[in-house]
Amino acid sequence: MTAVPATTPVPATTAGPAARLGLGVGMDLPWGERIGFRETPGGGDVTPRVRAFLDRHADHFGYSFFAFQPRSRARLRAGDYTPAYDRLYEAMPAGNVRAFHHTLLNMGTPERYDRRPAAEFANDLHARYGFSWVVEDLGIWSLRGRPLPYPLPPVMTERGLEIATGHARDARELLEPPLHVEFPGFTEGGSFVLGDLDGFDYFRRLAEDADVWVTLDVGHLLSYQWLRGRTGQAMYDELERLPLERCRELHLSGCQITNGKFRDLHHGVLLDEQIDLTRHLLPRCPNLLGVTYEDPVYGEDGVLVEKSRRNYERLRLIVGEWAAAPGEDQG
Known part of the structure; x- marks a missing residue:
């Protein structure tokens, strides 16, 4: 792994994450998209649209993460990305807690997979930016070296569980920041x-x-x-079987119900069901750090699309109330 160039890093927060960071933002920033990174002579930058969003909304968030997107198929080197990542963090409030959403750990794959380069890449970035955690969905992100358009769930058998557990353990041991493993998506269709x-x-x-x-x-x-037929009030069924005491973060991204099927579209518009389930989970996750609004969608002026504003404000309100009351019982 090539060392990160010895330029001045963007200062990171000096303390680890405190209890209840409140609302955070997660951003998937592809290269060459209007919401993403752009190539510049200086090594890359966020697009003007992203900068406009951060100018308008960054003070809403107590922490942030961005999801790794490759700029090319070249060998993975942190120094190829840090100029653009520096510009991103310069546009955000100083001192905010930072995290990193990996997409290369591939913990759900049934194959042998060398995740050391991916872990070294994250560790190099961590040395520069001081990530408080690394998160990645427990999914099959690639097979035989070919990335999938959307991560598949891991193989849901005893042998599949054994393999995925080993992969997660390996990733935890390779990474310097703490690892958060994300519950996988099961989008029907x-x-x-x-x-x-x-x-x-x-x-x-x-x-x-x-x-x-x-x-x-x-x-x-x-x-x-939804895949199990648990809709309406049944959406709360059996949630106690999850490792709620290990949960450090909730994510909410734009979703839609179409013809009775649940679609995870990441289009910025939160469903009422997502707000309701978040309200249900907050007091049941005693070690929760924060709640992330993931992949907001906005115009050139940085203003959130109109359809997303109502439930975004509802989310801000309930998370703000939760973050302001850290002494309450977590029953």
Whole structure:
């Protein structure tokens, strides 16, 4: 792994994450998209649209992460990315807690997979930016070296669980920041499932045996409940089987219900069901650090698309109330 150039890094927060960081933002920033990174002579920068969003909304968030997107198929080197990442952090409030959403650990794959280069890349970035954690979905992100358009759930069999647990344990040991393993997506029509183990039991057993913290994506939980026919009030059924005491972060990204099927679209518009389930989970996750609004969508002026504003403000309100009351019982 090539060392990060010895330029002045963007200062990171000097303290680890405190209890209840409140609302955070997660951003998937592809190269060459309007919401993403752009190539510049200086090594890259966020687009003007992203900068406008941060100018307008960054003070809403107590922490942030961005998801890794490759700029090319060249050998993975942190120094190829840090100029653009520096510009991103310069546009954000100083001192905010930072995290990193990996996409290369591939913990759900049934194949042998050397994740040392991916871990070294994250560790190099961590040395520069001081990440408080690294998160990645427990999914199959690539097969035989070819990335998939959307990560598939891990193989839901006893052998699949054994393999995925080993992968998660390896990733935890390779990474310098703490690892948060995210509950996988089960979008009907967008992925398929091999095996018949219960998803909540599978995830709890993996978290306990690999000894990892977890992230619960509210849309992923609802997609699994919908797949099992648990809609309406039944969406709360059996959530206690999840490793709630290990949960450090909740994610919410734009979702939609179409013809009775749950779609995880990341289009910025949160469903009422996501807000309701978040409200249900907050007092049941005693070690929760924060709640992340993932992949906001906005115009050139940085203003959130109109359809997303109502439930975004509802989310801000309930998370703000939760963060302001850290002494309450977590029953």
